[in-house]
Amino acid sequence: xxxxxxxxxxxxxxxxxxxxxxxxxxxxxxxxxxxxxxxxxxxxxxxxxxxxxxxxxxxxxxxxxxxxxxxxxxxxxxxxxxxxxxxxxxxxxxxxxxxxxxxxxxxxxxxxxxxxxxxxxxxxxxxxxxxxxxxxxxxxxxxxxxxxxxxxxxxxxxxxxxxxxxxxxxxxxxxxxxxxxxxxxxxxxxxxxxxxxxxxxxxxxxxxxxxxxxxxxxxxxxxxxxxxxxxxxxxxxxxxxxxxxxxxxxxxxxxxxxxxxxxxxxxxxxxxxxxxxxxxxxxxxxxxxxxxxxxxxxxxxxxxxxxxxxxxxxxxxxxxxxxxxxxxxxxxxxxxxxxxxxxxxxxxxxxxxxxxxxxxxxxxx
Amino acid sequence: xxxxxxxxxxxxxxxxxxxxxxxxxxxxxxxxxxxxxxxxxxxxxxxxxxxxxxxxxxxxxxxxxxxxxxxxxxxxxxxxxxxxxxxxxxxxxxxxxxxxxxxxxxxxxxxxxxxxxxxxxxxxxxxxxxxxxxxxxxxxxxxxxxxxxxxxxxxxxxxxxxxxxxxxxxxxxxxxxxxxxxxxxxxxxxxxxxxxxxxxxxxxxxxxxxxxxxxxxxxxxxxxxxxxxxxxxxxxxxxxxxxxxxxxxxxxxxxxxxxxxxxxxxxxxxxxxxxxxxxxxxxxxxxxxxxxxxxxxxxxxxxxxxxxxxxxxxxxxxxxxxxxxxxxxxxxxxxxxxxxxxxxxxxxxxxxxxxxxxxxxxxxxxxxxxxxxxxxxxxxxxxxxxxxxxxx
Numbered sequence: 001x002x003x004x005x006x007x008x009x010x011x012x013x014x015x016x017x018x019x020x021x022x023x024x025x026x027x028x029x030x031x032x033x034x035x036x037x038x039x040x041x042x043x044x045x046x047x048x049x050x051x052x053x054x055x056x057x058x059x060x061x062x063x064x065x066x067x068x069x070x071x072x073x074x075x076x077x078x079x080x081x082x083x084x085x086x087x088x089x090x091x092x093x094x095x096x097x098x099x100x101x102x103x104x105x106x107x108x109x110x111x112x113x114x115x116x117x118x119x120x121x122x123x124x125x126x127x128x129x130x131x132x133x134x135x136x137x138x139x140x141x142x143x144x145x146x147x148x149x150x151x152x153x154x155x156x157x158x159x160x161x162x163x164x165x166x167x168x169x170x171x172x173x174x175x176x177x178x179x180x181x182x183x184x185x186x187x188x189x190x191x192x193x194x195x196x197x198x199x200x201x202x203x204x205x206x207x208x209x210x211x212x213x214x215x216x217x218x219x220x221x222x223x224x225x226x227x228x229x230x231x232x233x234x235x236x237x238x239x240x241x242x243x244x245x246x247x248x249x250x251x252x253x254x255x256x257x258x259x260x261x262x263x264x265x266x267x268x269x270x271x272x273x274x275x276x277x278x279x280x281x282x283x284x285x286x287x288x289x290x291x292x293x294x295x296x297x298x299x300x301x302x303x304x305x306x307x308x309x310x311x312x313x314x315x316x317x318x319x320x321x322x323x324x325x326x327x328x329x330x331x332x333x334x335x336x337x338x339x340x341x342x343x344x345x346x347x348x349x350x351x352x353x354x355x356x357x358x359x360x361x362x363x364x365x
Numbered sequence: 366x367x368x369x370x371x372x373x374x375x376x377x378x379x380x381x382x383x384x385x386x387x388x389x390x391x392x393x394x395x396x397x398x399x400x401x402x403x404x405x406x407x408x409x410x411x412x413x414x415x416x417x418x419x420x421x422x423x424x425x426x427x428x429x430x431x432x433x434x435x436x437x438x439x440x441x442x443x444x445x446x447x448x449x450x451x452x453x454x455x456x457x458x459x460x461x462x463x464x465x466x467x468x469x470x471x472x473x474x475x476x477x478x479x480x481x482x483x484x485x486x487x488x489x490x491x492x493x494x495x496x497x498x499x500x501x502x503x504x505x506x507x508x509x510x511x512x513x514x515x516x517x518x519x520x521x522x523x524x525x526x527x528x529x530x531x532x533x534x535x536x537x538x539x540x541x542x543x544x545x546x547x548x549x550x551x552x553x554x555x556x557x558x559x560x561x562x563x564x565x566x567x568x569x570x571x572x573x574x575x576x577x578x579x580x581x582x583x584x585x586x587x588x589x590x591x592x593x594x595x596x597x598x599x600x601x602x603x604x605x606x607x608x609x610x611x612x613x614x615x616x617x618x619x620x621x622x623x624x625x626x627x628x629x630x631x632x633x634x635x636x637x638x639x640x641x642x643x644x645x646x647x648x649x650x651x652x653x654x655x656x657x658x659x660x661x662x663x664x665x666x667x668x669x670x671x672x673x674x675x676x677x678x679x680x681x682x683x684x685x686x687x688x689x690x691x692x693x694x695x696x697x698x699x700x701x702x703x704x705x706x707x708x709x710x711x712x713x714x715x716x717x718x719x720x721x722x723x724x725x726x727x728x729x730x731x732x733x734x735x736x737x738x739x740x741x742x743x744x745x746x747x748x749x750x751x752x753x754x755x756x757x
Binding site for chain 1: 422423426430431432544546604607608609611612620701702703704705709712713714715716717718719721722724
């Protein structure tokens with residue numbers, strides 16, 4: 001039987017040229033591609049399943065995160081994800097599923113993070129993404145509120161005598177390749193017409209090791225990263241970080257564009273963290289305040305009266321549950337980046353607007 | 366006239382080798398002067414400056430990643446099974462010894478020495494036991510393999526134990542499932558390397574025969590496959606499988622599990638390389654072998670299975686081991702795509718604010734792990750070679 005078929009095949013094919021066979025293979029490939037595309041266009045509008053329902057049905061939030069940035073996202077010795085980016089995901093999980101552990105974290109490489117959100121294989125991306133116009137417009141990420149205002153900074157050794165950007169003229173600067181960091185550095189120095197010598201490395205570790213060993217006069221990355229790495233140098237006090245900021249790096253979580261309700265859930269969950277700090281509500285005192293407060297704003301915010309969560313498809317006390325389980329913004333910041341962490345990064349612009357910072361939550365009403 | 370056997374030459378002592386002529390002495394001194402400071406610097410660093418606590422604190426992450434603690438016992442059983450079956454396989458391909466003399470057996474003695482070494486090391490009892498048990502099981506399996514006629518049952522044993530390993534690690538069928546996103550560390554490295562090797566092998570052999578086939582379609586397809594996949598950089602193949610494929614599939618299709626996509630990508634690329642290695646072996650077989658098989662009226666499939674393939678594989682065994690080692694180390698590329706295999710989990714550990722700057726210790730450690738497994742592959746292949754040379 002088999003012999004017959006192969007014989008038949010041989011006869012058929014040997015008469016036509018191998019080129020024809022190749023063409024058939026390619027043609028069928030193209031056709032199946034076209035069919036797939038057609039399917040894509042025809043099914044896209046007719047899928048009104050909301051992301052919220054999908055997450056509730058799954059019983060788990062899938063959150064994309066880097067897993068490789070100190071203070072923002074890493075794996076602790078117990079195997080738990082930890083960091084500021086991670087806590088944002090946990091807050092969303094509490095708002096939707098009422099359990100900060102119902103999150104599956106997916107580590108994403110820089111190339112995958114946007115395609116993962118486009119294809120819907122993750123629900124939320126919380127991965128130190130800088131908000132930019134092209135990411136919002138072309139990639140189609142709908143960003144939530146900014147959770148950290150960072151900026152690119154420069155660190156030098158104190159005894160080098162370098163005090164500002166101008167005195168870096170002709171000096172060498174260690175920088176990580178392939179990042180916006182490298183581009184910002186070039187832009188800023190070109191703008192100021194300062195000549196410099198970039199020394200480029202593949203990883204953050206290599207960049208800072210080279211700086212420590214004196215291969216370059218200065219090192220540049222986001223200020224939060226500079227502070228974190230400085231705390232691990234042999235003598236942290238011997239290094240100074242310039243007040244000059246080379247770029248704006250507003251970091252925000254995001255969701256796939258097009259699902260208004262899901263974007264609102266992310267937005268108002270993050271806003272609730274900031275608003276809670278403004279009200280002075282923490283994970284410790286949230287129950288007590290809910291029971292005793294007479295302030296109508298606070299009572300509405302905590303869901304004691306009114307129905308603020310209903311419009312989002314959440315319960316009216318979602319803010320209270322989030323604060324109870326994850327804490328307010330100050331608690332999250334302090335344990336991951338600030339006073340209670342090994343990094344000891346000042347709040348800087350990440351203070352409430354009432355204290356001269358940039359954090360400002362629209363009203364909950 | 367009788368021929369005298371050549372005089373047995375004793376290999377000279379190492380001092381004689383290094384310092385036998387003035388030039389050699391000079392070279393030895395120069396190289397020693399270059400090597401010794403390097404080694405002492407590393408030793409001084411390792412004993413005074415390095416902070417090895419990063420390894421002790423994260424040892425579970427390095428071994429199994431975020432695998433749930435409550436299911437670790439499944440992995441312990443899996444390791445024990447692997448050790449026993451591995452020992453049996455090793456033992457049954459060794460030269461049969463009559464009678465079995467464990468005390469004359471070098472690998473047995475090394476195993477016992479390592480087990481004793483672990484027993485006296487200052488460690489938690491559980492850690493000691495979980496390290497010693499697999500070694501003892503390897504030795505037990507080795508003994509069984511040498512004394513029982515297991516060789517012909519090895520394929521069946523391999524399939525059964527492979528399936529049970531997968532079941533223990535992944536769950537299902539009565540066990541709680543563990544999502545592949547939680548697999549990590551050495552577990553994930555070994556899993557992807559082993560599975561892609563097992564998948565790529567039959568595909569590679571088929572492609573090798575396909576490329577030599579007299580059927581033009583088969584030959585053309587095999588050639589195109591091999592040349593395309595060998596020509597693409599592996600990171601490009603992985604990029605297609607992990608980033609582009611989810612974009613191109615129709616939106617209502619379920620996306621393949623990233624681990625499956627990545628393993629298939631690795632296997633498909635490895636198959637293209639294996640195919641060329643196997644083809645080299647096939648072409649080295651004298652044409653008379655094939656003609657003799659035909660003359661005897663042996664069925665073509667049996668000709669391949671009994672005459673061509675065994676000889677071809679025996680010829681290219683060292684190259685196959687090389688491919689296996691390459692594949693094992695290539696799995697580090699997965700860390701670029703967010704997999705937490707050994708290299709990926711290392712960067713997650715290094716991002717812990719408590720362990721920033723400990724990269725030298727961590728990378729040295731995982732480097733040692735990679736070396737140990739590659740050396741194991743190389744030893745196994747050498748032992749197989751010896752055995753196959755004997756049986757010829």
